[in-house]
Amino acid sequence: MRTDLYIARRYLVAKKSLGVIHVISVISAIGIAVGTAALILILSIYNGFNRIIESNLGDLTPDVLVTPVQGKYFVPEGPAFDALMDDARITRICSVVEEEVLLAYEGRQELARAKGVDAVYEEESRLGLHTVDGVFDLHKNGLPHAAVGVNLARKLGVLPQFVEPMTLYYPRRGARIPLTGPAAALGGIRIPLACTVSINASTDDELVVLPIEPLRGLLGLKDEVSGIELTLAGGSDRRTLRSLQELLGPDFRVQDRYRQQPALYKMMRYEKLAIYLILLFVVIIIASNIFGSLSMLRIAKEQDMQTLRALG
Structure with missing residues (x-):
């Protein structure tokens, strides 16, 4: 393992660094992972229903x-x-x-x-x-x-x-x-x-x-x-x-x-747009949360960062 990566890993997971800021960072990371997974899952389910509806209509339309x-x-x-x-x-x-x-x-x-x-x-x-x-x-x-x-x-x-x-x-x-x-x-x-x-x-x-x-x-x-x-x-x-x-x-x-079928397809497009907007809003909130936690982490490590810069 490279020396700089080894030092960074030991510094990140050191026992003395496991404070409130790190807990918030972990929660934020888990939140954005869950939100992204939910985004993919919901869109996949909706697209599946969309294809089923279109295929059924295609048999008559x-x-x-x-x-x-x-x-x-x-x-x-x-x-x-x-x-x-x-x-x-x-x-x-x-x-x-x-x-x-x-x-x-x-x-x-x-x-x-x-x-x-x-x-x-x-x-x-x-x-x-x-x-x-x-x-x-x-x-x-x-x-x-x-x-x-x-x-x-x-x-x-x-x-x-x-x-x-x-x-x-x-x-x-x-x-x-x-x-x-x-x-x-x-x-x-x-x-x-x-x-x-x-x-x-x-x-x-x-x-x-x-x-x-x-x-x-x-x-x-x-x-x-x-x-x-x-x-x-x-x-x-x-x-x-x-x-x-x-x-x-x-x-x-x-x-x-x-x-x-103008009414049906218009409704399907609006539903898809609504799902995109809702999930995008959720992702923005989670991303803002993790951005804030990273900012707090940077402030907490500012003194140590200056020490590491001095060490070269």
């Missing part, structure tokens, strides 16, 4: 969603949509129809968000990974079936094992609503339950996924869709979104995952 600026539905045809089909950056294109409907079963009724999907969605969707009961098969035995959020199914009292189908209601297009019997203006389709799924509180309470054809029939649509979901090979970035927006023009809205 597409990389890019194309919707009309005006109106609710559009027909995906024309040169722009033909170019999307040939775009090498896009690995999957799904047509979807979404609408608020009334879901009924055995006298129980609940409002639901129906999502009609095409065959491409059914084949490549990761929604089946979140199945609670039943099998994710929207064309079971060659017949249209539905996947329902687990909480919504519980409210209706329906299970995939039941034979009796559910009923979806929606007002007929152009139908007049009579005051004596408003139910006469509602159209309905009956569809069995294939499975229940669980992703998050919102989807569990209101989601109904079914083939697009019966939902179009209920809504009185032909080839219209409410949105086009795109899955990109390299994920969505600003350059890709800008090029897709330029390709489709001002009549369509191109949204990535963050813009599709």
Whole structure:
């Protein structure tokens, strides 16, 4: 061991030096170590939860969603949509129809968000990974079936094992609503339950996924869709979104995952910022404490430091 380091170590840990200042210094060092460990631990836990939430949303939220600026539905045809089909950056294109409907079963009724999907969605969707009961098969035995959020199914009292189908209601297009019997203006389709799924509180309470054809029939649509979901090979970035927006023009809205869920992602960013600020404040307090203890230690050793300087 070097002589200067040996002298410094013996001087630092000498019995006569173990006073109040040294105890405070040790406590401060332990405090900043614990604070740093807590900082790393809390941020790691938060990032883990953040990734879980994003992965769960990613199974239902597409990389890019194309919707009309005006109106609710559009027909995906024309040169722009033909170019999307040939775009090498896009690995999957799904047509979807979404609408608020009334879901009924055995006298129980609940409002639901129906999502009609095409065959491409059914084949490549990761929604089946979140199945609670039943099998994710929207064309079971060659017949249209539905996947329902687990909480919504519980409210209706329906299970995939039941034979009796559910009923979806929606007002007929152009139908007049009579005051004596408003139910006469509602159209309905009956569809069995294939499975229940669980992703998050919102989807569990209101989601109904079914083939697009019966939902179009209920809504009185032909080839219209409410949105086009795109899955990109390299994920969505600003350059890709800008090029897709330029390709489709001002009549369509191109949204990535963050813009599709603005409230949720904004809340997650604010939570992360709050955690950073709180832990930074804790570290500043601990660092100030150890700085003060080092200052007191220097003052206590000032006379000895002068002696050591004189010794060379």
